[in-house]
Amino acid sequence: NINPAYRTHELAYVLKQSGVRTLISATDFKGSDYVSMVDEVRSETPDLCDVLFLDTGDWETLRTGAEAIPADDLRARMATLDDKQPINIQYTSGTTGFPKGATLSHRNILNNGFFTTELINLGPDDRLCIPVPFYHCFGMVLGNLGCTSHGTTIVIPAPAFDPGRTLDAVEKERCTAVYGVPTMFIAMLGCPDLAGRDLSSLRTGIMAGSVCPVEVMKRCINDMNMAEVAIAYGMTETSPVSCQTRSDDDLERRTASIGRVHPHVEIKVVDPATGEIVERGVSGEYCTRGYSVMLGYWRDEAKTREAVDEDGWMHTGDLAVMRDDGYCDIVGRIKDMVIRGGE
Numbered sequence: 001n002i003n004p005a006y007r008t009h010e011l012a013y014v015l016k017q018s019g020v021r022t023l024i025s026a027t028d029f030k031g032s033d034y035v036s037m038v039d040e041v042r043s044e045t046p047d048l049c050d051v052l053f054l055d056t057g058d059w060e061t062l063r064t065g066a067e068a069i070p071a072d073d074l075r076a077r078m079a080t081l082d083d084k085q086p087i088n089i090q091y092t093s094g095t096t097g098f099p100k101g102a103t104l105s106h107r108n109i110l111n112n113g114f115f116t117t118e119l120i121n122l123g124p125d126d127r128l129c130i131p132v133p134f135y136h137c138f139g140m141v142l143g144n145l146g147c148t149s150h151g152t153t154i155v156i157p158a159p160a161f162d163p164g165r166t167l168d169a170v171e172k173e174r175c176t177a178v179y180g181v182p183t184m185f186i187a188m189l190g191c192p193d194l195a196g197r198d199l200s201s202l203r204t205g206i207m208a209g210s211v212c213p214v215e216v217m218k219r220c221i222n223d224m225n226m227a228e229v230a231i232a233y234g235m236t237e238t239s240p241v242s243c244q245t246r247s248d249d250d251l252e253r254r255t256a257s258i259g260r261v262h263p264h265v266e267i268k269v270v271d272p273a274t275g276e277i278v279e280r281g282v283s284g285e286y287c288t289r290g291y292s293v294m295l296g297y298w299r300d301e302a303k304t305r306e307a308v309d310e311d312g313w314m315h316t317g318d319l320a321v322m323r324d325d326g327y328c329d330i331v332g333r334i335k336d337m338v339i340r341g342g343e
Helices: 008-018 034-044 058-067 071-079 106-118 137-148 163-173 182-189 214-223 251-256 301-307
Strands: 022-025 050-053 086-091 101-105 127-129 153-155 177-180 204-207 230-234 241-244 265-270 284-290 314-322 328-333
Touching (some): 008 034, 034 050, 050 058, 106 137, 106 241, 127 163, 137 153, 153 163, 163 177, 177 182, 214 251, 241 265, 265 314
Parallel strands (some): 127 153, 177 204, 204 230
Antiparallel strands (some): 086 101, 230 241, 314 328
């Protein structure tokens, strides 16, 4: 997946580092001219053979080309697949340098999409409004795969997030759930006509992507009818979710914590200096292990070893506190720690 906000140098790096052979793209989006950008980087991406732009005749070429492949050939290809093989290279934004390609398997993302939406009780009668981007795990895994694994209807409100159009889609399509990062929900709650809208169909959704303010969660419950809204915590490298609140949690847990560990996943909080598990109530680095941990960073074994230890634990770099009841709070980043007197 490629972030549509990339500039030319970032696009060139990702295409070259991943070894992409076929690129499928829109011609433009939000002022970015992708045709010109691709032309500019072609000389730097020797593996790139085919480029198809969806809003041109290229789409028909792609479709008819698929029809020319015998069904037996497709079945033979399917038989060679393994659930632990890579299916997605998800480039992380990173704060320094170029992005790293978190490589995720079929098993990683399908299971994570299933369990995350299982915990908000999505089913065939639900309609999920997805204003979050599909190039990110939130939209791709928790949205697309979460819905398809439960028979849930996918509602796409607009090509890019717009608070009014998102609320329009919820009303018109009678959505029962909606996703968003905190700033998206703040924008929707700030719409001047919010009180006059019929959001009675809503019951749940997921807020994730950054720290979820308690008051925003409470307003989603009270002003948007999202009585069962959940907080999910994770990172691209873990497919993404490893901790989540439950629909039957009390208000305090659902609004002031990141929830408890996901099914079939382990978590621990350790002293960053020693790697030893800290007592409950004491802050340390949040680590997770299980089916959801990435295969590694694409073509970067050194960075992979820095992130995932020899026992399979993903070191997130986030500071967390585990409560006595098993619920967790994120309290900062290791890089933000101030060391005084060796402590």
